[in-house]
Amino acid sequence: MAxxxxxxxxxxxxxxxxxxxxxHFAFLDINPVAPGHTxxxxxxxxxxxxDLSEEEYxxxxxxxRKVAKGLQEAVPCTRIAEAVIGLEVPHTHIHLVxxxxxxxxxxxxxxxxxxxxMQALAAKISAAVDIHLK
Ligand code: 5GP
Numbered sequence: 001m002a003x004x005x006x007x008x009x010x011x012x013x014x015x016x017x018x019x020x021x022x023x024h025f026a027f028l029d030i031n032p033v034a035p036g037h038t039x040x041x042x043x044x045x046x047x048x049x050x051d052l053s054e055e056e057y058x059x060x061x062x063x064x065r066k067v068a069k070g071l072q073e074a075v076p077c078t079r080i081a082e083a084v085i086g087l088e089v090p091h092t093h094i095h096l097v098x099x100x101x102x103x104x105x106x107x108x109x110x111x112x113x114x115x116x117x118m119q120a121l122a123a124k125i126s127a128a129v130d131i132h133l134k
Contacts, residue, residue: 003091005041016122019070019129023056024063026129028122031110033097036075036121040064040094047090064094070129071096075121081105 007013009025016028018038029037042060046052052060068080077098084094085107099105113121 003045004089005039005091005093006043006045009041009043016118018122018126019067019133021063021133023059026063026067028118028125029095032113033095033107033110034077034099034104035111035113035117036071036077036098036125038067038071038096038125040067040096042092045091047092048086049084049092049094052092060092060094064096066132067129068096069132071098071125074125074128083107 002010004013005025008015008027009020015030018026018028020026023043024040025043026038026040029039040060040063042052042056044056046056049057049060064082068082072080075098078100081097081099081104082094083097083105086092097105
C-alpha cells in the first residue's frame with residue numbers, strides 16, 4: 001500500500017507544498033515542532049534512509065540543502081536543523097526545522113498552527129526555495 005507521503009506527492013492527500021523536482025518533494029509538517037518545519041522526501045518510496053542507494057541518498061541531501069537555504073531566508077531563525085527519525089511514517093524523510101535554540105528541536109512538543117498561517121508560511125518559503133532550485 002502506498003505510504004501517506006506517496007499519497008501527498010500524488011495529490012491524493014492535501015499538503016502545504018514547498019517545492020518539488022523530478023525525484024523529490026518538500027512540504028510543511030502538519031504538526032510542526034517550530035513554524036516552517038518542512039519535510040523533504042524522495043518520490044521513490046523507501047522506508048529507511050540508509051537503505052537508499054548512494055546516488056539517491058546524496059541527491060536527497062542536495063535537494064534538502066536547497067530547501068534549507070530558502071527556508072532560512074523565509075523564516076526568522078539562527079539555523080536550519082536537520083533530523084531523520086522515521087518512526088511514524090515508513091517513507092524516508094528529512095525534517096528541516098528553523099531553530100533559534102536547541103529547545104526548538106523538541107519532537108515531543110508539537111505545535112498546531114492555523115491553516116491560514118500554514119498557507120502563508122508555505123507560500124513565503126516556497127517563493128524563497130524556488131530561487132535556489134533554478
Ligand atoms: P517520523 O516518521 O520522522 O517519526 O515523523 C513523521 C512526521 O510526519 C511527523 O512530524 C508528523 O507530524 C508528520 N506527518 C505525519 N502525517 C502527516 C501528514 O499527513 N501530512 C503532513 N504534512 N505531515 C505528516
